[in-house]
Structures are given as C-alpha cells and as structure tokens.
Amino acid sequence: MKASLDDIYLFMLTVRHGGISVAAKAHSLQRSKISRRIQQLEKDLGCQLLIRTTRQIELTENGRLFYQYINQPLSEVDQAVNLVKSQQQAFSGVLKMAIPAAFISSSVFLEILDRYTEQFPDVTLDIIHRYESIDLKRENIDLQLLPNIVDVINENYVQQTLLSSANRLYCSPKYLESYSLPTTMEALYQHPILTSRYNSTLLPERMNVRLVSEDFGLINRLTESGRGIAILPVVLFEDKVASGDLIPVLPETFEIDIVMTLVYPSRRFIPVKTRAMIELLREQFSK
Template sequence: MKIDDLKLFVLVVELGGFSSAADALNLPRSNVSRRINDLEKELNINLLTRTTRRLTPTPIGQEYYNSLKDILPELDRAHELVKTQSQSPTGKIKVGLLHEADILLHDVIHSFLHDHPNISLETHLSALGYHDILTYGLDACVHIGAISDSSFIARRVAPIKGKLYATPEYVSKYGRPGSLADLDEHFMVLLRRPDGRLDNHWVFNKGEVTVNSRLVSNSAYYIRHAVFQGDGIGMFAELMMKPFVERGEIIDLLPDHETFFDEVSLVYPRRKGLSFAARLFIDYVLEEVEKIQGLS
C-alpha cells in the first residue's frame, strides 16, 4: 500500500471527484481512478459511492478518511524530520499567488530556490485567495483581506500601503506634483474595480483627494504598463514598487503620502498540516519581507 495513494484518496474525498483531484495534481483522470480502484481491491472494501455527478465516501470510507487526514500529516512530518538531519531539505511546494504578488515575491522565490536546491516550487495564479487552496491542492497561498474560515491559519506578511508613482520621463516632461491638489494638473491612470467602482478617491495619511482621468482600465497589469511607459501617474503598492524606485526606473512622487489598502497574509489549511518544505518556505517569505520593510 503506497502512502501517495492514501493521500490521493483523501484528496478525492475533499474535492468530491476523480476529475477535480486529477486537475489539482496535474494527473490523467484515468490514473487517479485506477489508483483508487487498486486501493479498494487491496483493502477489499468499497471506499466510495460513485454517481454520475459526484463521488461520496461510503460509511467505512468516511471513517477511513477521518483517520487518514489526521495520520498522514504526522507521517509526513516524521519522514521529513529524518530527511532534515542531512541539512538538505527536499520536497515539492504548490503556492497560490494573487495578481501582482507573483511579481512582488519573484526575488524571494528565486532566492529560496537557490538556497534550497532540492526543493521544487510551483506557483498558481489565483483570483480567490485562500478559497482556491482545496480546489487546486495548494500548500499555501497569498491572501489579501480578512480570513473568515477558522479551518485556515493566516500568517500576516505585511500591510499593503499605496503610493503615487510615475517615471522620470513623465516628471521631466510634465513636472512633479508637490501636493495632492497638484494632481488636478496631471494625467492620472485609474483602476476600475471588479464591482464597477472607479478607484479615484484616495484617503492618505496626510489628506484625501478625488481625481479624474481620461484613461481607465480594469486591468492592473495595463495600468502598470501605461505608467511605466510614461503615460501618467498611477497608484501602486509600495512594496511592489520599491525595487523599481531603487533602480531609478520609477519615482515615488509624494514620499510622505501613503494610503492603507489591506493586510496581506500567507494562508494554509489548519487540518491538512504543512510539509517541512512548505513551512520552510512560509518562514522564509516572512523573514525576507520583514527585511525589505525594515529597509524601507
């Protein structure tokens, strides 16, 4: 009996089907179905009730699942404890990243993989934060905002603070605003939020302002591209823009003005437990982001 097949059975139950589990693990559906069938034959027990719409565990299958979901994380931790004695951690990690977080964490991910050559990492771009953890079999994910589900653990990464930026080329051509009131004289690039609201009213630590613009987009990527092309001024997360400011590619226009967006956290499921590699990655990210903030 293979431990990986037991983990597969747990995932099939949690996701409610062979296809969902196959998608989460990037496996053929036939592979998942065959392995579960082999497991049932080996146990001589029907673990799942199969219908055209969904798989559900049989009563004994539910008991088996309840036991495995507690036992398997402990078994993983025992195995990994032995592996770590060699001072060369191994494992695979699958992490969910929100839009912009993929760029924000790129250098940290690159550094982590360099320091841990026996760990592999896959990133999954997610629009729903921690809600996608079970759907896609993620070990952890970046999430912005509050966590309403107590079955998840959230580790605070940093507050997201917004500031105003433009390129040196834009400033050379149109000048630099000296105050929030000066923004009326500048070309702004604004975001249309998913709920339809126009993000044109900002409350800063030193005042608030409502701005207008002839260029609006619901794509944060497009807004960033437009600003980096020198087309106008945009609002961005300070943590994301810090490397570009340091390289002189972008200018923090009003350094003393910042607005609070939300909290960003690393989230993982409480009941699933974490592999050693995933715990190592989360601790690494928290430490590196804290260093970046300390240098701000």
C-alpha cells in the same frame, strides 16, 4: 505511530459509500465512531484524507492516492501507508503556490524563490497566478498569497499576516516635461492614473484611472515613459526613487496600505516542503 488496519477499513468503506453517514448505516456502525477513527488515521498519516461537508465527503489529493493503493490486496496496504507518510516528510515532489500576478515579478518574491530552489533542489515549484481566493484543498494548492481586501473563501483556512505594504503615487521626469506636478488631490483628479487591480478598488470615484494591470513591471515601464502617474508599492520601488527614475507625488497626502496574507489549509497537516516555504516567507517579510 503505525496506522490501524481497522481505521483504514473504515476509511475505505466511507469512500465506497460516498459518505460517513451512508457507510455507518450500511454496516450498522455509529457515525461518530467512523468519523473519529478516520480523524485518527489522518493523524497517524500526517495528512488530511477527506474534505467533510454537510452532505458528502470529497477526497483530497492524498486521499485519492491512499485509496488507490489500499483498494488492492492486503499485502499492499503497508506500502500505501509508508508512501503517504513519506510524501509528507520528503523535500521532493511538487509545491503549488497561488500568487497575485502583480507580486510575481517583485524582487522580494524572486529572492524567495531563488533561496528555496537552492535549498531544496528536488522540489518542483508550481506557481500559478490568481487574483481571487481559491479553495486550496479542492484545487490541491499548498499556499496562497492574498491582499487583505480579498475575502478568503474558507474561514477555517489558516491566515497569517506577512507584511503591510504602503502604496504611493509616482511619476517620472519625462511625465513632468508635459504636465505640472499636482500638489492637491483636486489637481490629481485631472491626471491619468496607472494602478494595480487591488489598488483600483480603493480609489476615489473621481480618480482618472487609465490603466489597471497585475504587472507592476508594466506599470513602472509606462510610468517611466511618461504615460501617467502610478500607484506603486513603496518597498518594491525605493531604488527607483533613490535613482531619480521615479518622483513621489503628494507623499504627505496620498497613501494606500495593503496587508499581504499567507493562506494555507491546515496547521495540523503540513508537509515539510510546505513548512519550509512558510518559514522562508516569514523570515523574508520580517525584514
């Protein structure tokens, strides 16, 4: 559907006045009409233009781009419409993802990135490390992966469970050269524990935590060198257990379950490059 010039004009007035209410008052228009027409414009373009709050509005990245183009002679308005719509429908540009550092080095995530870059070579992946929930719209980030122990900053964002990850205790044969294998939780409290930040928040106070890191690779290397007992995701280290490099500790007693959640701003306005990553993540984790 072709975007209406009237709707574009109302959007431009809203940006110039810094809000829907101010624009409506300045031009003797109904606030509800301007809001409704801008929603229709967003629907026609297939992307969100404004972040609406109680007191003001903010432009999304697409909103800034669109306003930059339409604030030109009328002959360039069609070009702006086509540009924004094509961006939503193209496997090109940048896809920004916020991922916990602990997850970055996992073989599961590396396989996902490898498959995506092979299928969509014209998309640049911009991966940032974030432990906390972030405002995706304001920071112009398409997707975020978070464990369920972190509250999502915006309850209106889409949240989809990808997988439940069991985390268990492991030590190495080298560690057992100096220490006996604990057989009870009481005995475990005497041993140095190596863990991720997420897991550390769920441990009993008496636990002797000696290292907290976002890097599972680092935790694994220190564990294999005999520096302590680690809490690691089962799914990422099954091969190490099978090879004998890691030895389960209290496998019938201790386990922490963390659910990984995929977060993105909206179901309505999803660029095709973002939707492709969402589907790839679902497919990979469904295994």
